[in-house]
Structures are given as C-alpha cells and as structure tokens.
Amino acid sequence: MDFRNGIGLRPLGSSAAEFEQDLLSNLYYRRGTTVESASAQDAYESLVLTVRDRLAERRARTTAAHYAANPRWVYYLSAEYLLGRQLEQNILYSGTGEIATAAMKALGVSPEEMDELDIEPGLGNGGLGRLAACLVDAMATLDIPAIGYGIRYDFGIFKQTFVDGAQVEKPDDWTFQGNPWEFPAPDDRQTVFFYGHTTRDEAGRTKWIPGEIVLGEPSHMLVPGYGTETVNIVRLWRARGSESSFDLERFSAGQYAEAVQEAVRAENISKVLYPDDSTELGRELRLKQQYFLVSCSLRDILRRFRLWGGPLTDFPAKSVIQLNDTHPSLAIPELMRLLVDEEGLGWDEAWLLTQRTFAYTCHTLLPEALETWPVALFERLLPRHLEIIYEINQRLLDEVRSRYPGDIDRVRRMSLIQEAPERRVRMAHLAVAGTSAVNGVAELHSQLLAETTLHDFATMWPGKFRNVTNGVSPRRFLRIANPALSELITSALGDSRWAGDLDRLRGLERFADDPAFLRSWRDIKRANKARLGLGDPDALMDVMVKRFHEYKRQQLKLLHVITQYHRIKDNPGGDHVPRTVLFAGKAAPAYHAAKSIIRLINAVAATIEADPAVTPYLKVVFPPNYNVTLGELIIPAADLSEQISLAGKEASGTGNMKLALNGALTIGTLDGANIEIRERVGAENFFLFGLDTPAATELKASGYHPRSYYERDPELRAALDAIMSGAFGGVGKEVAESLLNWDEYLTLADFRAYAECQEAVDRAWQDQTAWTKASLLNTARAGYFSADRTVSDYASTIWHVEPVRVTRD
Incomplete structure (x- = not known):
C-alpha cells in the first residue's frame, strides 16, 4: 500500500x-x-x-x-497564535x-459540558496572535498550501487575576490535562546553537562553534479550511535539553538540581510567551526564544524543500516566508548562515535568494515598539549572526552612500546598527533590508510607515512597500461566537454561504427598514447581553476590550466614566441613559503605567458599585483574563465599540472589525482601520471625534500643555481632582499626574470632543429603531474585513501563490 x-x-x-x-x-x-x-x-x-x-x-x-502539485508554499512565522478553543470550530469545519x-x-x-473542558491554547496574547490565527484559518479556507510556525509555550503569557483591584499574573497551565488536538513529531526535532565563537576552516568558510546546544521538538495542530477539504497545520516548537544535558554523576551524588540545570535552562526557552525583559536575563531569554523559533523553522522548511528535490536556486520559487512583525526577523541572518556556511553558496547568491524568499509585516508605528537588541547581547549569544548582520549593514550602507552621496544623516538613520546611546541592532531595519515586500496593516498605517517610521527605506525602495488591511475570521467571530445572529442572517439570506463569502452580508441591507426584522435583531443583541450576564441587558453595553497601553487610551474612557459618575451624582433625578461600561485586557507584567490604569479602573468600578444613587444608571465591569473564549461572549453583546487611540498610533486593530461585524457601533478616532470601517459602514453609522493625525502631530510640535485643558474644562478638572484627592480608594494618583504633567498621547486634548461625542451616543441610543438599523448596517457592510480577503490580497500581491484543490476521491 x-x-x-x-x-x-x-x-x-x-x-x-x-x-x-x-x-x-x-x-x-x-x-x-x-x-x-x-x-x-x-x-x-x-x-x-x-x-x-x-x-x-x-x-x-x-x-x-x-x-502531486509541488506548489509554492507559504510559511508563516509568528511568535503568537491566539487560536481559541478548538472543539466547536473543528466540529463545524x-x-x-x-x-x-x-x-x-x-x-x-x-455539548456544553464538552465545550467547557476544551481549553484555549496559551499560544498568544493580543491582536498579533489573533491575526495569525485568522490568517492561517483563511489560508486553509482558500486552499493555499501553508504552514504556520510558532512556539509551543508551556504556560502562555499569564492568567490575569485581580487582588485589591491590581493585576496579578498567575501561570496559565493550559496543558495540565494534555492537549489532545496536537500530534507530537519528535523524529523531526532540530538542533539549535547558542553562545560560543566562530572560526575559519581551511577553505576559508566560517564555522560556528557553539557553547550550548538545545533541541527543538515539534508538534503540530490541524488547521482545517471552511467549506473545503484542505487541512493545513501549525507546527509548534518546544525546547528540550540535549542528550548530554542530564548529569547522571551529579544526580547519583545527590546534587539533583545541579544534575538537571542544563535541561532546565534549555526548556526555559519555551516556558512562557514574552518573558519579562526588564532584566538582563529576561532580555537574553527573549532573544533566545526568537532565535529558537526561526532556527527550528528554517531547518524544517529546508527539510521540506529537499523532499521535492531541485537545486537551492529554486528555493524562493517554492517558498515564501512571511515574518509576522519583527519577532522572527532573525530568520534573515539565519537563512544567510545556512546558505553560506552550511550549503556553501556565495554571499551574493545567498542574499538574492534570501531577499526573494522573505516578506515582512510591520504592526506598529511606535518607535519604542520597533525592536532593538544590544550588540553586546548579540555578540555573546549569537556571534555568527552578528557577523552576518555587520556584513548586511556594510553592503546596505554602501548602497545608501552610492544613491545619496554626502547624506551622512541618512546613512546614520538607515544603518542596522544604532550607535547611541547604546549600540543596538535595529530589527525592523534588518527586516526591511532582507525582504522583497514590506506591508502595513491598514491604509493609514501603511501610508504613515512610508512617510514617517520607515521613510528612508520607502524612498530608496518604493516598490517594496504595500498595504494589506487586516481581517478577522467570520467563522470564529460571527458564526460560532454569535449563533443566534448567524441563524437570523442565514434565514434572511437563504443559506449559510456568507460564512465563506462575507460580501454576501450586503444582502442584509434590504431588511434595514423592516420593523419585524429589526425587532428580531434587537432581541438577539439583548439576549447576548443577558448571556454575558455582566449588566442590565436593557442598558447600553459600552465595550473597550484590548491590550492595555497608554496609546490605546483606556485612561480617556475612564475619565469619561468618572464624568458620568459626577453628572449622575450632581443630578440624581436626571434623564440619564443607563450604561454598562466593560473593560477587558491585560497589561504586560513590567508595564507599570498600564497596570496603574487597570487598578484605577477597578477602584472606580468599586466606588460606583457602592453608590445606590448611581448604580441604576452606570455600572463598570472588568472581567479578568481576557482571551478568545471571553471575547466570544463579550463581542456579540456589545452595543458600542470603543476605538479611541490617538490618531496615528494604532496600526490597524482587529477588535474594531469583530465588534462592527457583530453590529456594534464604533466611537473612534481617525486611526488604524477605523478609517476604513467608517468609509464602508457609513459616516452616519459611526461616532467620530478627536484630533486627526496631522492635527495631533502639529499640536505636539507646537508645544502641548495638558494643564491648560485641565484648567479650562470644569468636568475634566473635577475628574482629575477626584483621582488626585484619593476619592477612588486612594489609588490612581500616578495616572492623573502623568496626564497633567506629560500626557504623551493627548488624552486631555481629546477629552472634550470625546465627552460631546458620547452625548451624541446617548441621544442616538434613545431611538432604538434608528440604532438597530445602524447596527444592522455595520454588520452588512463589514464584509471587507474578512481574513479571507486579507489572505487573497497577500496571495496576489506579495506571495504570488495559487490554491491547490483537495478532492474527496
């Protein structure tokens, strides 16, 4: 056989x-x-x-x-895959x-009991991982031959709990009962080197003599397509000690901890997603983690390429490797090392193959979020890769000098090495230099990448820069998360093909003025709020769910909550619109400013909950440990989607898309994909406020004084004074002081426009027929934000790959 x-x-x-x-x-x-x-x-x-x-x-x-087809493959390298529970999706698919x-x-x-036992894999944290999960789902759905590569983290990032309102991180032991969805493949293990030094052999070829050897043991999880026979995989690497990492002699002597210390050090690499890098050891572990991912993955990709035969010169014709942000950008010098040191290719040939193979997705505009690593750390941990990066840099800067003679500042700006205040390797620059295509993830983001963050590179290589707007899986975030609404949509459209072709949702527009249909739509939203069980289902459900970061401005939402609290206290008999405000999301363990905002939110929530004069009108809830599973409950229940980052700071967002797809109206700035959402759902179905990107840039350039806004706005002053006075459990003073004295993200400058826009929200909510119509139109017009469209864009403009149909016969 x-x-x-x-x-x-x-x-x-x-x-x-x-x-x-x-x-x-x-x-x-x-x-x-x-x-x-x-x-x-x-x-x-x-x-x-x-x-x-x-x-x-x-x-x-x-x-x-x-x-049989021997196609060009897509290899997707990502530090995160936020897959969500697998059982319900795999039963559907x-x-x-x-x-x-x-x-x-x-x-x-x-079935409900079985769903509860299905544990969400702890392989991601936020939008980066959720996007990766959506894209591999869409690749399988579109029959694109693809493999996602990642790390099999033992504990994920962390399980968020609250103690006295403060975030406390607990281990997320998601594999405690095992993971029946995965297939171990120990026979495909790879060897990874660290530390040591380089030398030259007699032929002049560089050889890396490692100081530590770690094994990468793979397993894979199946990624089925929807409405197709294709099943792709995500291959995940787990770090293991080498055969010599257990010291039997020490163990026999009773030195049990010492006997296994090498194995423990090796296995730490895949213990936790994003180890805390506030210490030198933490930074080293994070860089080891990134190299471990790319070293294992590239060796596996080359192994797969050899199964089909053919010379290495055909490698780019059969392989495109997409770098999901800078975390896997070490793949560029690693492929060069493999081609030059191990395969014996010349530098120029190897570099051409490398550039033709890789593409890079940039997910940020924030300078502090563009990864850099100390040269000294590289020199100690990855000595051969530093040599290769120096060579790439020298050749890059020679080209810059040739193209722009005498422009010393440009040479300095474009260098892969930042010289001051500390010599560091700029990973985004490496990712741009070593790839054939660089894309942003929303129209504004891609524009600003080329105009600001990576301007010099875009000027020199304008053909490299593209836009591919993000998308989300309609199966996971509508078909599965919102079954009642999905059934209504299927009944209205006549079949369920919309889940594989989201543009079909436009057919809902013919029901926008149908009173009976709108009533059914409204009833489902109310039932979803009751299912969530975190507030009055008849109140407006105001939702802000996302990773905690100051640029996302959870602090702006909180200032409005405090203002609403004061308005109700000052006018207890007033005509206040009942509202439940829901926050959810995690802050990085070392991000103390974000954690202070979380603690203040919980303190404000407790104060409001204790005041019977306020609770009929205002409730603040903060369910802990936001993940896909919790998101699938919250997103269908949302009436209002908070997308209030400072314009020009959010790359795209995917939460904004999921919420709009489920009929939430957006209140937001002209930032990230908000712009495209507003264009498609209609300006009349979107609550716009705040400074746009040019205005925000001009305000900061002209000299921004946050205290001036505090002094001339009585409600803003009252909110900040309440925090400073300790009115909310005595916490949050550092949040208020930061806003008053610095306010990096112009929170106070946008406060009044935001508060007035929220008044427009209240007025709109009071006309439930008009609100429900706007909700329906958000869903009907959100088809563009399907991950299937995103993958189609990648396939046609960057990857240049064709589908391979799989038949039952």
Whole structure:
C-alpha cells in the first residue's frame, strides 16, 4: 500500500452510528476505559480524537494533493497564535455537528459540558496572535498550501487575576490535562546553537562553534479550511535539553538540581510567551526564544524543500516566508548562515535568494515598539549572526552612500546598527533590508510607515512597500461566537454561504427598514447581553476590550466614566441613559503605567458599585483574563465599540472589525482601520471625534500643555481632582499626574470632543429603531474585513501563490 499518497486508508463513516462507534473505539483503545467508568475528561478526549481523526483523514488527502502539485508554499512565522478553543470550530469545519451531538447524547454527556473542558491554547496574547490565527484559518479556507510556525509555550503569557483591584499574573497551565488536538513529531526535532565563537576552516568558510546546544521538538495542530477539504497545520516548537544535558554523576551524588540545570535552562526557552525583559536575563531569554523559533523553522522548511528535490536556486520559487512583525526577523541572518556556511553558496547568491524568499509585516508605528537588541547581547549569544548582520549593514550602507552621496544623516538613520546611546541592532531595519515586500496593516498605517517610521527605506525602495488591511475570521467571530445572529442572517439570506463569502452580508441591507426584522435583531443583541450576564441587558453595553497601553487610551474612557459618575451624582433625578461600561485586557507584567490604569479602573468600578444613587444608571465591569473564549461572549453583546487611540498610533486593530461585524457601533478616532470601517459602514453609522493625525502631530510640535485643558474644562478638572484627592480608594494618583504633567498621547486634548461625542451616543441610543438599523448596517457592510480577503490580497500581491484543490476521491 502506498500510504504516502493516502491510498489504503479506511474511510471514516459519516453517519451518527459510525461516529458513535468510532467514539467508543477511541474511548476503549486510546483512553483505555469503558462507558461505565469513563469520566467527563475521558468523554471529552474521546470526542476530540473522533473529530480529529476525520480532520486527519482530510490532512492525508491534502498532503497527497500538495505532493502531486509541488506548489509554492507559504510559511508563516509568528511568535503568537491566539487560536481559541478548538472543539466547536473543528466540529463545524468537519461537518460533524449533528452526528457528534447524537453520539454525545448516546453517551449521556452534553455539548456544553464538552465545550467547557476544551481549553484555549496559551499560544498568544493580543491582536498579533489573533491575526495569525485568522490568517492561517483563511489560508486553509482558500486552499493555499501553508504552514504556520510558532512556539509551543508551556504556560502562555499569564492568567490575569485581580487582588485589591491590581493585576496579578498567575501561570496559565493550559496543558495540565494534555492537549489532545496536537500530534507530537519528535523524529523531526532540530538542533539549535547558542553562545560560543566562530572560526575559519581551511577553505576559508566560517564555522560556528557553539557553547550550548538545545533541541527543538515539534508538534503540530490541524488547521482545517471552511467549506473545503484542505487541512493545513501549525507546527509548534518546544525546547528540550540535549542528550548530554542530564548529569547522571551529579544526580547519583545527590546534587539533583545541579544534575538537571542544563535541561532546565534549555526548556526555559519555551516556558512562557514574552518573558519579562526588564532584566538582563529576561532580555537574553527573549532573544533566545526568537532565535529558537526561526532556527527550528528554517531547518524544517529546508527539510521540506529537499523532499521535492531541485537545486537551492529554486528555493524562493517554492517558498515564501512571511515574518509576522519583527519577532522572527532573525530568520534573515539565519537563512544567510545556512546558505553560506552550511550549503556553501556565495554571499551574493545567498542574499538574492534570501531577499526573494522573505516578506515582512510591520504592526506598529511606535518607535519604542520597533525592536532593538544590544550588540553586546548579540555578540555573546549569537556571534555568527552578528557577523552576518555587520556584513548586511556594510553592503546596505554602501548602497545608501552610492544613491545619496554626502547624506551622512541618512546613512546614520538607515544603518542596522544604532550607535547611541547604546549600540543596538535595529530589527525592523534588518527586516526591511532582507525582504522583497514590506506591508502595513491598514491604509493609514501603511501610508504613515512610508512617510514617517520607515521613510528612508520607502524612498530608496518604493516598490517594496504595500498595504494589506487586516481581517478577522467570520467563522470564529460571527458564526460560532454569535449563533443566534448567524441563524437570523442565514434565514434572511437563504443559506449559510456568507460564512465563506462575507460580501454576501450586503444582502442584509434590504431588511434595514423592516420593523419585524429589526425587532428580531434587537432581541438577539439583548439576549447576548443577558448571556454575558455582566449588566442590565436593557442598558447600553459600552465595550473597550484590548491590550492595555497608554496609546490605546483606556485612561480617556475612564475619565469619561468618572464624568458620568459626577453628572449622575450632581443630578440624581436626571434623564440619564443607563450604561454598562466593560473593560477587558491585560497589561504586560513590567508595564507599570498600564497596570496603574487597570487598578484605577477597578477602584472606580468599586466606588460606583457602592453608590445606590448611581448604580441604576452606570455600572463598570472588568472581567479578568481576557482571551478568545471571553471575547466570544463579550463581542456579540456589545452595543458600542470603543476605538479611541490617538490618531496615528494604532496600526490597524482587529477588535474594531469583530465588534462592527457583530453590529456594534464604533466611537473612534481617525486611526488604524477605523478609517476604513467608517468609509464602508457609513459616516452616519459611526461616532467620530478627536484630533486627526496631522492635527495631533502639529499640536505636539507646537508645544502641548495638558494643564491648560485641565484648567479650562470644569468636568475634566473635577475628574482629575477626584483621582488626585484619593476619592477612588486612594489609588490612581500616578495616572492623573502623568496626564497633567506629560500626557504623551493627548488624552486631555481629546477629552472634550470625546465627552460631546458620547452625548451624541446617548441621544442616538434613545431611538432604538434608528440604532438597530445602524447596527444592522455595520454588520452588512463589514464584509471587507474578512481574513479571507486579507489572505487573497497577500496571495496576489506579495506571495504570488495559487490554491491547490483537495478532492474527496
């Protein structure tokens, strides 16, 4: 039998009886128990294995189709994949919903109980990881041959809890019960070097003599497409000590900790997503983590390339590697090292192959968010890569000097090495120099990248710079997260094809003036708020869910909350619109300013909750540990989407898209993808306020004095004075002082416009028919923000790849 091509495999049944039989087989033979003695965990894992088997069958056919087609592959390198729970999605994608439900019923377990046991993989944190998950989903849906590469973190980033209102980080032990969705592949392990020194052999070739060797052990998770037979994978690397990392002699002598210290040091690499880099050891571990990812992945990509044969000169024709932000940009010098040192290619040939292979997505405009690493750390940890970076830099600067003779400032600005105040490697510059394409993730972001952040590079290589606006998965964030609304949409449009072609949602516009349909739409939103259970379902649900950062301006939202609190206190009998304000998100462990904002939010929430004169009109909630699972409850319940970052600071956003897709109206600035959302849903269905990017830039350049806004705005002054006086549990003074004395993100300058815009929100909410119509039009016109469209843009303009269809036969 030719198992390589999937021939000879027993087809799995599609009936309820066959599914139940396979489930029982998995219970008996793979869990080793019986129906009578099975626990809920046994039932859950047997169900997972039964669904997974059906996807694995499709994976075998996908591999056979790819092997026959020998296509150009997309390899997506990302430090994060925020996948969300897998069970419900994989049941949907495998088309086993009805038969799985029947089998569970026969076993006496409920789908809800099984969903609760399905743990969200701790492989990501925020928008970067969620985007990566959406894009690999869309690649499979569009039949694009692709593999996502990442790290299998043992503990993810952290589980957020609150103690006295302050964020406290706990380990996220997401694999405590194991992960039945993954396939270990220890035979594909790779060897990774660190430290040591370089030398030259007799032929003059550079050789790296490592001081530490770590093994990268892979596993993979299946990524099925929706409405297609394609199943791709995400391959995840886990760090292991080498065979010599356990010291038996020390162990025998009772030195147990010393005996395993090398193994522990190796395994620390994949313990936690984004280890705290506020210490020298933390910075070293984070850089080790980044190199570990790219070293393992590139060796695996080259291994896969050799399976098809062909000379290395064909490598770019068969491989495009997308760098998701700068975290994997070490892949550029690593591929050069592999091609030059191990494959024996000349520098010029290797560099041409490298540039043709890589593409880079930049996700920020903030200078502090553009990664740099100390040269001294590189020299110690990755000595050969520093030599390669120096050579890349020398050749780059020679080209700059040739193109712009005498422009010393440009040479300094474009160098891969920042000289002062400390010599550091600029990873974004490396990513631009070593790739064929650089893209931003929203129209404004891409424009500002070329005009400001990476202006010199865009001037020298204008053809490299593109825009690919982000998108989200309509399956995960509407079809699964909002089942009642999905059923209404399917009923209205006549079928469920919209989940694979989001432009079909435009068909909802014909119901925008249908009173019965609008009533059903409104009832579903109310039911979603009741399901969330964090406030009065008849109150306006005002939602701000995102990573905590000062530029995102959670502090602006909080100042408005305090202002609303004061207005209700000053006018207890007034006609106040009831509102529940929901914050959710995490702050990086070492980001003390963001953590201070979180603590102040919780203090304000407690003060409001304790005041019976205020609670009928205003409630503030902050559920901890925001992730995909919690987002799937919050997003469908939102009436108002807070997208209030300072204009020119947010790259794109994807939360804004998910919320608009679920019928939330946006209040926002002209920042990131807000601009494109407003253009598509209609200005009349969007609450716009605040400075635009040129005005914000001009204000800062002319000399911004935040105290002047405080002095002339009584409500703003009252809010800040309340914080400074300790009215909210005595916390938050540092937040107020930062706003009054510095206010980097112009919070006070935008406060009055924001407060007035919120008054417009209150007025609009009082006309529920008009509000519901606007909600429906947000959903109907959000089709552009599908991850399927995003991947199509990448495929046609950057990757130049074609789909490979997978058939059942």
